[in-house]
Amino acid sequence: MNNRTGIIYGINGPVIYLKGNTGFKMSEMVYVGREKLVGEVINLDTDTTTVQVYEETSGLKPGDTVEATGDAISVTLAPGILNNIFDGVERPLSEIAKRSGKYINRGLSIDSLDTSKLWDVHVTVKPGEYVSGGSIIAEVPETPAILHKSMVPPNMRGTILETAPDGQYTIKDPIATLQLDDGSEIKLTLAQKWPIRVPRPTAARYAAKEPLITGQRILDTLFPIAKGGTAAVPGGFGTGKTMTQHQIAKWSNADIIIYIGCGERGNEMTQVLEEFSELVDPRSGNPLMDRTTLIANTSNMPVAAREASIYTGLTLAEYYRDMGYDVAIMADSTSRWAEALRELSGRLEEMPAEEGFPAYLASRLSAFYERSGMMQNLNGSEGSVSIIGAVSPQGGDFSEPVTQNTKRFVRCFWGLDKSLAYARHFPAIHWLTSYSEYLNDLAPWYKDNVAPNFVDYRNQLMALLNQESSLMEIVKLIGNDVLPDDQKLTLEIARVIRLGFLQQNAFHKEDTCVPMVKQYKMMEIILYLYDKAKALVTMGMPMSILKESNIFDRIISIKYDVPNDRMEMFDEYHKAVDDFYDEVLAKNA
Known part of the structure; x- marks a missing residue:
């Protein structure tokens, strides 16, 4: 049992000071006062120790005792984390509510995870097997969606001496006995602790x-x-x-x-x-x-x-x-x-x-x-x-x-x-204010999994939005009417991009989440419309005639009108753009 203690000398909100050499360690978790409030050592001196307290400090007074725990602030890692709600130091709020009602009482000492719940455990290691940090020792269906894989803590390695049979166990029951390389033995359970400020190691x-x-x-x-x-x-x-x-x-x-x-x-x-x-x-x-x-x-x-x-x-x-x-x-x-x-x-x-x-x-x-x-x-x-x-x-x-x-x-x-x-x-x-530096890294994935020209289409969309931004400066000064028709077309297509592509309705079942293939097809049809309309403008057709057709608004409403599992419907829109092109040509021949 750890018996290092200190005496509170001063209190400043959530920060408390202890006089003298307490023997506490940096980042050590401590219990403060009679109610055993959770705190952490954040500064050490030969004659002063500073602790930050994770709970309300009202009622504490100079002379109260602070006890060391010997551990850093840590979390318990085991089945039961998912489908749960915790406070900032991994105390389950549902359990706190049962004990103290709507308001969190101070100094509540509650296990982070349910230690009495039985889990269906399938042990995946055998006696004689050599394991190291990260090796999976057991599998537990934590929820219907996620299989929990209990692992050897990262800083251990050794030989499995014996294992428990498959069955129902709590997170504290021993699942396997591990003989460490130095000859000592340790019981492995479904649970392990890890200090929150230390990143878990990777290969x-x-x-x-x-x-x-x-x-x-x-x-x-x-x-x-x-x-x-x-x-x-x-x-x-x-x-x-x-x-x-x-x-x-x-x-x-x-x-x-x-x-x-x-x-x-x-x-x-x-x-x-x-x-x-x-x-x-x-x-x-x-x-x-x-x-x-x-x-x-x-x-x-x-x-x-x-x-x-x-x-x-x-x-x-x-x-x-x-x-x-x-x-x-x-x-x-x-x-x-x-x-x-x-x-x-x-x-x-x-x-x-x-x-x-x-x-x-x-x-x-x-x-x-x-x-x-x-x-x-x-x-x-x-x-x-x-x-x-x-x-x-x-x-x-x-x-x-x-x-x-x-x-x-x-x-x-x-x-x-x-x-x-x-x-x-x-x-x-x-x-215009957002950016992603991942685009070049992800380009090969888009090429292989969505379409070879996906990134190219994306860049064309961004170019049109940037052009719209420049043109809007002119429009604000002198109005829309003086722009040439090709620039009016840029503004119209940018409107289609903004309303039909960038704006999304979280309450519409087809629009709340859109698969990548539909995103690509939407870009493709917008740019196809732009190319056809641009060809007409180049022939001298005024934008006023192009806008008589409802094709621009029809393309905007694709996000609602084409279900996410009916990609073949885009063929109808390609045909509609072709019909619009032929119609305008025929009318003005």
């Missing part, structure tokens, strides 16, 4: 090669993110950051979703909980929660726990990645996390940097996003962690430090625009 990191397909056209076609990639979704209040993340969580081809509500409003988290529990997973027909974990850390919870919630979510994601799954993390929002860093830094009386944020803001952000990636795991499988972080700049100002520093470390930037959101154009991602 190799791969370059981006495959997109995370979201079913959102502006993301998949114009600004794709790779599996194992990083993206930032910055935007002011009400521009749709959370809704964009919801759509990705619902429809992306990740195996597992970890949704971290970090310092968000309570009603927003409630909406996530209610929506996700009702949603059906389009891939399996099971509830979406079967492959989702929510970490709820609302804005009224203690700020120190905000900081921990990000790392808790990352560690859970890395654990499932080690099993060979593709995991997507939705961090909503990293700005609230940065604000927690700023508040704690202020309490610690550190020298502030830009806008009061600590000088280490950039390094903390980079360490967070660096834990993403497509990896070869220790057991030879491949898995990925993709991180999509929402950023909430005050007043929608993208020049503030969190957005600017995030931009340095992510390769995908989906800039939300207030004017688009207010015009009811969703997703409100602006095509």
